[in-house]
Amino acid sequence: MWVRMRFGIGWRDLAAALAYCAVPSSRAKARAAAVNAWTDQEDCLILLSVRSAFDLLLQELALEPGDEVLLSAWTVPDMIRIVEAHGLVPVPVDVDHRGHLCMDSLSRSMTSRAQLLVVAHLFGGRTPLDNVVPLLKKHGVMLVEDCAQSFDHVGDAGHPDSDVVMHSFGPIKTATALGGAVVRVASGSLRNGMESRAAKAPVQTRFKFSLRVLRFSILKLLSGKRAASVLFGLLSRFGVDVDAKVNSLGRGFIGRDILKQIRLQPSAPLLKLMTRRFKEFDFGRIEHRKRLGEIFDRELGFDERPADDSRWICPLFVPDKQATCDRLRAAGFDATCRSRMVVVPAVDEREAIIAGENWDRVVFLPWYPDLNESEVRRMARAVRPR
Ligand SMILES: Cc1ncc(COP(=O)(O)O)c(C=O)c1O
Known part of the structure; x- marks a missing residue:
């Protein structure tokens, strides 16, 4: 059985991650190394996840309750929840079968309450932005690119006119580090605000990250062709809804209080694993x-x-x-x-x-x-x- 997902990380990377967890090291150095492995510019932050980055952005922007955040109509539910948690209104912008924005729908969504557009580049593709940018500029709406599904090269800065560009290295992503996000923030004052706010959050512990590495090592073992066939057979025999179970297994954050889970700083081992992936991933x-x-x-x-x-x-x-x-x-x-x-x-x-x-x-x-x-x-x- 070709199981529906496999984690794009090798055994050597997982072993290295466990070794990083075992030996204490400087988080500041690990963070600087991760930034340098991504870019020689000074416009990027390294955060725990894209969801953490988006939450941080909304905290820093402190928009008025009832303001609107336009979202590509297909996205992960937490992005919608985060908008709502800030007292804002998530508004769908229709997308075609490739996940590209429909311009008619975008034009209809441009009310005076619209403050930012989050474009998700879906399924590995890129939604064209050249027509989108002038419309947003005309209405004074910020452009946020969500590249969680579209990573294809280190240092990707996104569209030159984007205000924020977010890349995810969560468990099911290309070149995964089992977590982490790189976020380019064009405005220096917004970036500094986000950075100092992020620095006040608690740090993900090395122990917690090591449990995560172990969890995904087990899942990797079970996602092999033969192991998956045996496991699927067993689960069905015991009446488990295999379809639902398998979908929930690869989730990066488990549990209800999503804000509490994402308001953390990445641990040193996670930062080191990100650096390793940026340098060694086989494109x-x-x-x-x-x-x-x-x-x-x-x-x-x-x-x-x-x-x-x-x-x-x-x-x-x-x-x-x-x-x-x-x-x-x-x-x-x-x-x-x-x-x-x-x-x-x-x-x-x-x-x-x-x-x-x-x-x-x-x-x-x-x-x-x-x-x-x-x-x-x-x-x-x-x-x-x-
Ligand atoms: C479109 C999109 N946005 C955001 C996210 C969340 O990314 P992260 O796990 O880094 O929070 C995902 C995760 O799959 C995604 O597909």
């Missing part, structure tokens, strides 16, 4: 993933994608999603109709219609560089048998 894995994507699209006669689409995940929009999932499972591919993302709920008449309709017919395929070309062709045949 050939992304190229391989892109090649697999091209083969898959060709097999199914899909349109060509932009060259900068790094294919982090592979959503498929089909009329018969459950039947498609069943066919894929029978062929040994653990596809799922469940996602960790949601459609941002409507506000007044501002509704994400296209995103909503597509979400009702989405299937997520197992998708990682460990797949090979013949298996990807076989997966395409299972999607649409001839």
